[in-house]
Amino acid sequence: MAAKKAGAKSRNPELIRGIGKYSRSKMYHKRGIWAIKAKHGGSLPRHEPKAAPPKPAAKPPKFYPADDVKTPIPNHRKPKPTKLRPSITPGTVLILLAGRFMGKRVVFLKQLPSGLLLVTGPFKINGVPLRRVNQAYVIGTSTKIDISGVDVEKFDDKYFTKEKKKKTKKSENEFFDARIEETKALPQEKKDDQKAVDTQLIKAIELVPDLKAYLGARFSLRAGMKPHELVF
Amino acid sequence: MVKGRQGERVRLYVRGTILGYKRSKSNQYENTSLIQIEGVNTKEEVAWYCGKRMAYIYKAKIKSDGTRYRCIWGKVTRSHGNSGVVRAKFKSNLPPKSMV
Numbered sequence: 001m002a003a004k005k006a007g008a009k010s011r012n013p014e015l016i017r018g019i020g021k022y023s024r025s026k027m028y029h030k031r032g033i034w035a036i037k038a039k040h041g042g043s044l045p046r047h048e049p050k051a052a053p054p055k056p057a058a059k060p061p062k063f064y065p066a067d068d069v070k071t072p073i074p075n076h077r078k079p080k081p082t083k084l085r086p087s088i089t090p091g092t093v094l095i096l097l098a099g100r101f102m103g104k105r106v107v108f109l110k111q112l113p114s115g116l117l118l119v120t121g122p123f124k125i126n127g128v129p130l131r132r133v134n135q136a137y138v139i140g141t142s143t144k145i146d147i148s149g150v151d152v153e154k155f156d157d158k159y160f161t162k163e164k165k166k167k168t169k170k171s172e173n174e175f176f177d178a179r180i181e182e183t184k185a186l187p188q189e190k191k192d193d194q195k196a197v198d199t200q201l202i203k204a205i206e207l208v209p210d211l212k213a214y215l216g217a218r219f220s221l222r223a224g225m226k227p228h229e230l231v232f
Numbered sequence: 233m234v235k236g237r238q239g240e241r242v243r244l245y246v247r248g249t250i251l252g253y254k255r256s257k258s259n260q261y262e263n264t265s266l267i268q269i270e271g272v273n274t275k276e277e278v279a280w281y282c283g284k285r286m287a288y289i290y291k292a293k294i295k296s297d298g299t300r301y302r303c304i305w306g307k308v309t310r311s312h313g314n315s316g317v318v319r320a321k322f323k324s325n326l327p328p329k330s331m332v
Binding site: 222226227 | 272
């Protein structure tokens with residue numbers, strides 16, 4: 001059958017699923033097939049089939065596997081980054097709940113393509129560097145900072161991957177020396193990136209009274225605090 | 233736990249008391265424990281805690297994985313009764329010595 005144009009509606013309204021209002025002969029009349037036939041001298045116009053491009057001659061394969069080889073089903077799924085909670089927007093102060101910096105209040109910068117959140121202390125205020133954090137281990141507070149002055153475009157997941165260690169042949173003496181060298185100092189460019197992001201942030205933070213001290217302090221539950229009643 | 237930095241004690245967990253196992257008068261079901269969470273006194277308040285994870289932490293004489301502390305993980309499953317007690321299921325059942 002010829003392809004339908006997009007938006008072409010059926011002229012046969014459905015009475016019930018599968019049953020149309022008009023019979024075949026009525027539909028023939030409605031669609032105007034009689035008029036098309038009359039215009040073209042008694043039969044519907046036919047088009048010559050498009051010449052198919054000549055297929056290259058396939059050579060018979062040299063090798064047939066003994067058992068049937070199963071072809072894997074192609075997977076076209078592209079994973080999206082995890083959905084951000086509506087309370088977490090760029091510039092929100094977050095409370096970290098686990099890990100080395102648990103309890104620290106930290107500024108959220110952006111969500112990376114892997115779904116992790118990019119976060120910074122700022123380092124001068126509470127010692128938390130540019131870091132990735134999982135959304136599940138975070139409480140979003142209602143405190144927001146204006147981070148429009150900060151350029152976070154250059155940070156992505158590759159920035160945070162560990163350097164691959166080169167395999168060196170170990171002899172008895174070299175083994176101990178190599179271990180001491182393992183602890184690398186942070187490369188200067190990462191320190192500069194940290195400074196560049198933080199100077200902008202600290203300017204915005206100092207505008208708000210007490211915010212600097214707030215970010216420097218850690219969150220902790222104390223006697224009488226009930227988490228189900230706390231409003232963050 | 234000892235860490236190599238100045239220990240600023242941050243408590244991000246809520247304490248609880250283990251009351252016993254789910255039970256009727258003369259039968260008990262050890263796969264579910266009853267926990268009293270501090271500060272929770274009605275069954276409406278329990279809704280916030282449903283699904284949250286719990287850990288029963290205890291000490292042992294022998295060091296395993298570098299520490300003498302051991303842990304059984306679990307979750308809050310549902311409320312129990314009207315007064316904020318909670319039912320919880322742990323990875324392995326809680327030992328009877330955990331109930332005071």
